[in-house]
Amino acid sequence: STTQPTQLNLTQCSASPPPVRLSGQIRLAEGFSLRDIGLKQERIEVNGYAMQCRVTTEDVSKGFQPDSGRLEVFRPGQGIGIRLDSASAYAGAIISPYYDSLLCKVIAHTKDFRDCAAKMERALREFRVRGVKTNIPFLLNVLRSEKFLSGTTDTSFIDQHPELFKLQAHKNRAQRLIHFIAAEPPKGWRQILVDQGPEAFARAIKEHPSVLLTDTTMRDAHQSLLATRVRTYDLLKIAPYAARNLSGLLSLECWGGATFDVAMRFLHECPWERLEELRQQVPNIPFQMLLRGASAVGYTNYPDNVVYKFCDQAVKSGMDIFRVFDSLNYVPNMEVGMDAVRKAGGVVEAAVCYTGDVLNSKKYNMDYYLKTADQLVESGTHILAVKDMAGLLKPAGARALIGALKKAFPDHPLHVHTHDTAGAGVATLLACADAGADIIDCAVDSMSGITSQPSMGALVSCLQQDCGVKLSDVTPYSAYWEVARRLYANFECTSTMRSGNADVYENEIPGGQYTNLQFQSISLGLSNQFELVKKKFAEANELMGDIIKVTPSSKIVGDLAQFMVANNLSKQDVIDKASELSFPTSVVEFFDGLIGQPVGGFPEQLSRGVLQGRQPRFSGRPGAELPPLDFDALRASLQEKFGDQEISDKDVISAALYPRVFDDFAAIRQKYGPVSKLQTRVFFQGPKIAEELELHLERGKTIYIKPLAVAEPDKTGKSECFFELNGQQRVVYITDKEASKNVTIRPKAKATVKGSIGAPMPGEILDVKVQSDDVVEKGQPLMVVSAMKMELVVTAPIAGRIKTIHVGAGDKVEGNDLLIDME
Incomplete structure (x- = not known):
């Protein structure tokens, strides 16, 4: 065999007679001749070639200077007729400057010398080594050299062929793209804020x-x-x-x-x-x-x-x-x-x-x-x-x-x-x-x-x-x-507003409220009266004294506007009947000073009617008069409600701001888990049968769900649903809300009877504050009705006794459904 400084070895192979076994090699090393171990030179025939390339972490352009660092990628070339001798070469390995630069020995074997070189070239081209420099480009140049392939090289080969050092640079496109994706984005204005502070x-x-x-x-x-x-x-x-x-x-x-x-x-x-x-x-x-x-x-x-x-x-x-x-x-x-x-x-x-x-x-x-x-x-x-x-x-x-x-x-x-x-x-x-x-x-x-x-x-x-x-x-x-x-x-919002509309200069509805007001109107059964709601918004603003309108004040104006439309009230009706009307809770709270003091103060006549003649609860900043919230007590309460969930500081703050909303959210989270991981179409519309869903729950944890079939609901409204989860079948039972729903038709309140109290709008009964036979004063709160984000307190239109209560907490009602009979 011949060995060149290129770290490439070439060996002529024999197969007839059988190659020397290990014991024979030992005897030869001990000084015995070929004849002593039964071999004659004239009987040995060349019938194959083996070639070895030593892949090293060397920078050829710097005189084969060893390179060190972390192997970001290591993928060797392999295949039939290729053998690899490797130890510590793997992605993530650290190449030390204090040890041998050898990464891997690659051995190719074929019957023909040029085929052997071609096979070796193919294997080296398939190598992917990133993070450190290697001698692979140099080895490829050697394998492509016609002088080398002719088999006439000697120890001056490298010196006589400087073109071997014209190395072809790796495109390395994939790794460079990965580096771009993984790299931090360009510095922006936040860098100034983080480094130097708000001022x-x-x-x-x-x-x-x-x-x-x-x-x-x-x-x-x-x-x-x-x-x-x-x-x-x-x-x-x-x-x-x-x-x-x-x-x-x-x-x-x-x-x-x-x-x-x-x-x-x-x-x-x-x-x-x-x-x-x-x-x-x-x-x-x-x-x-x-x-x-x-x-x-x-x-x-x-x-x-x-x-x-x-x-x-x-x-x-x-x-x-x-x-x-x-x-x-x-x-x-x-x-x-x-x-x-x-x-x-x-x-x-x-x-x-x-x-x-x-x-x-x-x-x-x-x-x-x-x-x-x-x-x-x-x-x-x-x-x-x-x-x-x-x-x-x-x-x-x-x-x-x-x-x-x-x-x-x-x-x-x-x-x-x-x-x-x-x-x-x-x-x-x-x-x-x-x-x-x-x-x-x-x-x-x-x-x-x-x-x-x-x-x-x-x-x-x-x-x-x-x-x-x-x-x-x-x-x-x-x-x-x-x-x-x-x-x-x-x-x-384009379902009702296809383009810009200059009537905003008249109604002054905030842009951020527009679609919310629209969908709130739909939930209240006022979808075909939205143009009227917008006109009433302007009237409600005038009634409240022409206030600044942005959440939450704009919501209060919107609540009053929808209340006026739902109850067919004119601007004058609101003023004249103020003491008899069950205004939305937000309107009552506004006149109570619960969100602050408006420019120019409250309109006196309407304020007196809404508050039933009493003084507002607050005359200055409301928060100054509210006692501090006990966060520890709130946390304990949440832990008791949702014992198997870990209640974080953020959960406690959410509950402090929106108690009922957070309770509903926590209950859904407890029942259904992280639904935010679902694709949006699936979240709103549900998946298609046989559609495979890929859900990334957290880093390193991805699951695959495929809906297979849904059975018809049984008499109780329950349906059997079949899924495939990560290739394993799962079955769950759900209640078909439509199939199990009981339709309740309620009597309507009588407009001519003052003690016949109807629902001021469609919604859900949140709270019943009285019992049958209770004696109540005029204006006393009786019930709380909720729809979307609006709450209304139903008050007694007259002083008297509660004769019959027709609904309970949690019941759904339509507009003017009979709630209470008084006498």
């Missing part, structure tokens, strides 16, 4: 030479267009793209507002898990949320310690910027949220809610907005915002308002939020940018317009400055959402 973050925005963008697609856009129904599953699928390609965004609005309770109420998801999972996928872009001041993410005021606890946990879970507002622009309420955010380490963005027309309104004029903004600046906001929740800000008003705010508060970044309900949103935001706004809100094209925010693509194209986002990156982002949006067709 420096605000200064950096102020010093930035051009306007920046906030993307609302993951929160306000779908709240406005799709009734807040977009699931975490679909957000997570596009999140990595946003992190890599939209890193120039100032922020992603992805949490808060109605998304918190809707996640639990309708999607059966934990809102905290959504935030934390998104944070893992998007580490570089600041997250932004909507915080309702002293109401946190609820619809009423809470004890102060609940707000502080919520903000602290939100920051820990990944939230960065808190847009703090109050539904009445009541600054004392905002100050609680602002202080809670500051103490939690978040960025405070205090927002002045905009309504009316700044150029024409007597109540909400320029002086009002400047004074309100001044209070927020004095209270220590990092960023000042204008929150135009209904899209009422017009281009001329925008130039005047933004210009005045920039002049009055030059040291604070200014962020503008609007909706495109009337179709003028892009023009308004361009006017804001011209007037000096530092940040403007937008939504990706396929999720923009109508009640959502103005188009991101349109703004990127029209702004004559670098806003940190390229149109070429917006287009694929929009394409994803265009397809994803189809999954939520049942919740589309």
